[in-house]
Amino acid sequence: MSPPPAARPTDAYASFTHLSVPNAALYRAVMDAFMVAKDRFTVHLRPEDVHAALPAERRPADVEDVAKALDSLVGWGNLRADPDTARVTAVEDFYRKRFIYQLTRAGEAAEEALAVFGEAMGRRGALQAVALHDIVTHLRALLVLTAEDAPDPAVTHLTLDALSSRFAALAENARAFMGSLQRTIDLHEVEVDDFLSYKDRLIQYLERFIQDLITLGGRIALLLTELDEAGAASGAGAEVSAGMEPLLRIAAAREAADASPGEAESAEKAALEQWRERWAGLRAWFLSGPDGEGRPSQARLLRGQALGAIPQLLAVVRMLNERRAGRSDRSADFRVLARWFAEAPDDAARHRLWRAAFGLYPARHLTVDGDTLTARDAEPVPPATPWERAEPLRISPQLRRTGSYERRGRARKVEDRSAGRRALAELAARQSAQITAARQRLATSAQIRLSDMGELDPVTFGLFLQLLGDALATWRPGMTRTVATSNDGSMEIRLALLPGGGQAEIRTPDGILRGPDHLVEIVDLVAAHKREEGER
DSSP: OOOOSOOOOOSTTGGGGGGGSTTHHHHHHHHHHHHHHHHTTOOOBOHHHHHHHSOTTTOOSSHHHHHHHHHHHHHHTSEEEEEOOTTOOSGGGGGSOOEEEEEOHHHHHHHHHHHHHHHHHHOOOOOOHHHHHHHHHHHHHHHHHHTSSSOOHHHHHHHHHHHHHHHHHHHHHHHHHHHHHHHHHTTOSSOHHHHHHHHHHHHHHHHHHHHHHHHHHHHHHHHHHHHHHSSOOOSOOTTSOTTTHHHHHHHHHHHGGGSOGGGHHHHHHHHHHHHHHHHHHHHHHHOOOOTTSSOOOHHHHHHHHHHHHHHHHHHHHHHHHHHHTTOOOHHHHHHHHHHHHHHOSSHHHHHHHHHHHHOOOOOTTSOOOHHHHHHHHHSOOOTTOOTTTSOOOOOOHHHHHHSOOSOOOOOOOOOOOHHHHHHHHHHHHHHHHHHHHHHHHHOOSSOEEGGGSOOOOHHHHHHHHHHHHHHHHTOOTTOSEEEEEOTTSSEEEEEEEOTTOOEEEEEETTEEEEEEOEEEEEEEHHHHHHHHHHHO
């Protein structure tokens, strides 16, 4: 007794052939039965076992149909067939077609690939604010390790590995979520009723993540900057900080410790390069390039996409509500007009409908009325009749004199808007100068008390209130200090509790702001970047 006569597949991807052939649903059900049996540590299956394991809606009436499907899968390389000698009781049984089937390595790999594909297609992703908190925790642990003379290799490697895993999950989930969010905005793969039912929760979810990204993103950027400044100079590239290079070398050496003796050095170099790339990717995600160079950070781009998604969601909701309310739009009008054309009894009615819909009336200077049409019907004029032999056309005297019905007159003068443009440019320049002066006025060289801020003009006071509001929005019970960045990324405020500080007063031309005194430090990030550029 020989296996089923099927040629071994030469194509490396022949195991996926069953996805695009007739009866693909039956083949998928059969392979699912083998994967379930594998999870139960069952190695071989007979055709009747597979037939019993198939779901009722996929189960053929005859076991022979299942046997034919198994033979096809053997031919494609998904299964292997072996003679079933366990049930042979007579010589005649050897001549019967009895096989047991099991998964091949290619078949199992194809099923695992399809499982990963299905998981990726069904993943909606998430905006993981908790991951931002974990990244802050791991970065603080790394900052402590950089201050040690001999950091523990195990602690260093585990901390970096946990940071890398958490950051990779954050980036991947954010990418998947923003993709699914765009499909939701486009109403692809989503039911309208489901969208309307959870739109409010989705918008609240986006707003909460944006707030966490603003506050925690600024904190992460600050920790990354402190790690860049930590340690002494080393031979690392520009994308790796001097303070992190020793820790990355420790992690790479620990990863390469189990490599074979001949590959230890190359394994350590490869691991070090991989860790440098991971750290550079983390920095690029939260730190933007200098002014005029590089590109904005991925965190800033993600924040911009999330902020832009909220008005887009509201626009979709407004459009759906208009549709439900029965408001007419151009597409609906054209669909109704198409239905009227289809229901018209004859071509004459369709021509009248066309003229009524699109205003294609006869030329106004031709007096073609009912009498004219009757005369034409009584005495038809052939199309080849010369104009001099045809009946004359009656034309309006005004049209004959002027050639046009339009009333002529002096053309309107083109309005000169240069003065208005100059006024707008001057206004924009004044506002930019006021904001720059306000940033310079608020920037502090060190921590000061709120009560020492002095009197602020209205523009400076408005900017200060925005910064103070961003900082207080991140304040949680039990906190003693916080760091926040302005929405445009130009200012950073560091606020710390001042026990027993009393009341602070900030005077403005419009009044006095009173509140608990705190220690505050405000940094002009734009000016800081320019100073760094000048030093370079």
